[in-house]
Amino acid sequence: xNFFTRQGWKCALxxxxxxxxxxxxxxxxxxxxxxxxxxxxxxxxEYRFKNGTYMTSVGGVLSGRGTYITDSGTITMDETHVxxxxxxxxxxxxxxxxxxxxxxxxxSNEFIIELKSILLKSDCCVEQVEAFISALxxxxxxxxxxxxxxxxxAFKMKIGDKTIDRVQVLTKK
Numbered sequence: 274x275n276f277f278t279r280q281g282w283k284c285a286l287x288x289x290x291x292x293x294x295x296x297x298x299x300x301x302x303x304x305x306x307x308x309x310x311x312x313x314x315x316x317x318x319e320y321r322f323k324n325g326t327y328m329t330s331v332g333g334v335l336s337g338r339g340t341y342i343t344d345s346g347t348i349t350m351d352e353t354h355v356x357x358x359x360x361x362x363x364x365x366x367x368x369x370x371x372x373x374x375x376x377x378x379x380x381s382n383e384f385i386i387e388l389k390s391i392l393l394k395s396d397c398c399v400e401q402v403e404a405f406i407s408a409l410x411x412x413x414x415x416x417x418x419x420x421x422x423x424x425x426x427a428f429k430m431k432i433g434d435k436t437i438d439r440v441q442v443l444t445k446k
Contacts, residue, residue, distance in 0.1 A: 301325050302343040304419045309443035320424075320443060334359045338378070347414040349427065355384040369395055391440065 305322040313331075321328045325351060326337040336359040339352040357374025364372035372391055379387070383424065385406055392402045416427045424443040429436060 286296075292430060299325060299342040300344045301341075302348075302419065305343070305348075305424065309424045309444040310446050311443040313439075313441060318441070318443075319446075331359055332362075336360075339381075343417075344414070346416055346418065348414045349414045349416045352381055352412070354378045355381055357384065360388075364391075371395070 287422065301324060303324075306324060307322065309320045309322070310317065316332045319330045322341065325340055326338070327341050329336045335351045335356040337356065338354045339350060341348055341350045343349075356377070357379050358376040360374055361372055369391070371394070374384075374387070386391060388406060389402055392405070393399065397405075413429070415429065418425045422445055424445070426441045426443070428439040430439065
């Protein structure tokens with residue numbers, strides 16, 4: 274077929290529309306848009322969702338941001354940035370006093386490299402470090418439900434060979 278003819282251009286345009294139009298756009302549940310608050314392990318938590326992006330805070334301190342998609346009652350969150358200083362207190366409470374992240378946004382990969390270095394200098398073995406980091410930043414598709422006032426996320430964290438189930442109930446602000 275000669276694409277330089279009028280008929281050829283129509284076929285080429287149709288092909289482009291079919292290819293581009295058939296790629297599935299990320300699904301977003303617009304009901305998530307807004308600010309959701311709750312309590313986890315005695316700390317106030319806040320999730321801010323807006324059209325495929327999110328930001329979290331713990332105890333009023335920023336902790337993470339990234340992107341999310343939803344599909345058939347599941348949410349997949351990809352944390353692209355981590356706010357360093359919030360983890361200083363978390364690790365201090367766990368007995369790791371040599372953790373001193375700056376109060377700034379780290380790319381997740383940058384944060385992981387620094388965290389691995391810190392944890393490997395402590396008494397943690399490589400397998401423990403890998404399992405902990407995976408559970409901290411990687412969230413597989415997770416079931417959720419939402420209505421006008423409540424968002425319920427059923428987290429399932431795998432740390433090594435142990436699975437921890439946790440249900441987070443958040444209220445729309």
